[in-house]
Amino acid sequence: xxxxxxxxxxxxxxxxxxxxxxxxxxxxxxxxxxxxxxxxxxxxxxxxxxxxxxxxxxxx
Numbered sequence: 234x235x236x237x238x239x240x241x242x243x244x245x246x247x248x249x250x251x252x253x254x255x256x257x258x259x260x261x262x263x264x265x266x267x268x269x270x271x272x273x274x275x276x277x278x279x280x281x282x283x284x285x286x287x288x289x290x291x292x293x
Contacts, residue, residue: 263286267283267286
């Protein structure tokens, strides 16, 4: 569980340099949704969300 939060945190920090602060604020609710989904879903779904989150940051 903690490893998952570390992945999210490192992903967020690595992308902050790329996107503007307004885009980061717009994407912050996604992190809350992912944390809520993590309580209910399994590991594969979680990894899919993290992968798509990385892709969405790159497309911003």
